[in-house]
Amino acid sequence: MIIRRSADITPSEITPKEIYAERRRFLQTAGLGLAAAAGLTSGLIHPAEAAVVQAQTRRKLTPIVKSAYRVDEKLTPYEDVTTYNNFYEFGTGKSDPSSNAGTLHKQPWTVSIEGEVKRPKKIGLEDLLKLSPMEERIYRMRCVEGWSMVIPWVGIPLAKLIDWAEPTGNAKYVEFVSLADPDQMPGVRVPVLDWPYTEGLRLDEARHPLSLLAVGLYGEALLDQNGAPLRLVVPWKYGFKGIKSILTIRFTEKMPVSSWMRANAHEYGFYSNVNPEVDHPRWSQATERRIGEGGLFNRRRKTLMFNGYGDQVGQLYTGMDLRKYF
Amino acid sequence: MGQSAALGRGEGRKAESKPKPGIWVKVSAQQIKRIKATVFLLALLPLVRLVVLGFMDNLGANPVEFVIHSNGTWALTFLMITLAITPLRKITGLNWLVALRRLLGLYAFFYAVLHFLSYVWLDQWFDWASITKDVAKHRYVLVGFAAFLCLIPLAATSNNAMMRRLGGNWQKLHRLVYPIAILGVTHYWWLVKKDLTQPIVYAMVLALLLACRAVFRKKGVDR
Structure with missing residues (x-):
């Protein structure tokens, strides 16, 4: 590659x-x-050979503050993070996003803030980044398919944007909506999912200090395949909760229905917290394979409750039956 | 053509009954040998490719998944090619094609063994407790495992001696290949997260191959 x-x-x-x-x-x-x-x-x-990273501009992000949120584990190589992706808007194969990407028009990028807020407003990416200093955070990322990575993200706490958005007292949930433009995203021409891709969090989950609005990784602006220019990172949940190329952030009173819930409510729940004890109906979630580690003889490792963030986020779910609210 | 008659049993019996014009209809035993040797070598390419990519450290970000998927895909593909021999033979009149069927069927088994081994070894590291749980709990694993188990008696009875010994039962036993193919495609269908394009392609090919047989039986083509 x-x-x-x-x-x-x-x-x-x-x-x-x-x-x-x-x-x-x-x-x-x-x-x-x-x-x-x-x-x-x-x-x-086969996907692996097709994976040639396309000529996309790699842009350094400055200044970046090193955050205390960093796991002390070996980083997944940049090459793997940028070529092994799930981003169905660019195709369903793992290397489709990196080989099809490079087509997103990222400038200007405006995010619409809607729903249960004092007044709806729009914010450009540059202004959004003025809400809080950019931080580098090293998080584990666990995909629902049973693999994981360790990624140095760059972004701002989602809570900062929520404060700026001024949600009303009715706001209980946050819904996120991705760009779905067939001219920029070839995968959107195929109805694999009900486009646009949507995701959601409970407001307290969204306000949790770990929830990150990411604009970069490895110190550089996000490439298209990783969800440029703005994506969500919620490290204690399965990777698909980390919605990419966000256009709309909507505050709601009712629990939003995500794309994956609409696709298969039996297999994908609203919470989708990483949980080794609750299997996906079709496969086990007890273990995972860390990408970029050990090659062909890379053994699976045990999946941690809440992806290892249980101490920080466990209290969000006290008294909840996590088997029911999966 | 003696060789193909011996191989095909019932199906190849009337190999020379319907000669059609064309250069490829009559093929000498020598030519069949050469064709078989070529197919034998070509069918090894998926494995050679894995070995080469492995040594070049070019199996992608998830090499274990790559190897398992590659072997599984090729097992299924060779199964389809094997099942395509009879319809092809009947449609084209190239009766010598049947001489390739056993070789192709054994390659389907070969890649199924590699698929199973890569799962048991590279994915599960011989953790039999985990494997047993996986087979019992997850339907896609179960049907795949069932398909693999059913392939074993077919491979074991593929030699001439076993064919002679089993007589008429041989063909009955080898009809297992149809449920095996259905289980194999189902295995793929059930493991895919959302995009069913590829399982659908396999299902369509299999449906076509099975439909051919239904039509032939109805029309009483050849036998």
């Missing part, structure tokens, strides 16, 4: 975005047709 830094390439050498996007679309369509005809799909064209 090659990570090509855009600095090595002169602008004239880069194929215009529309042209390569079109080529890619053609290749994908043609490829899918061929594969279907032959009945051999992933065996021949």
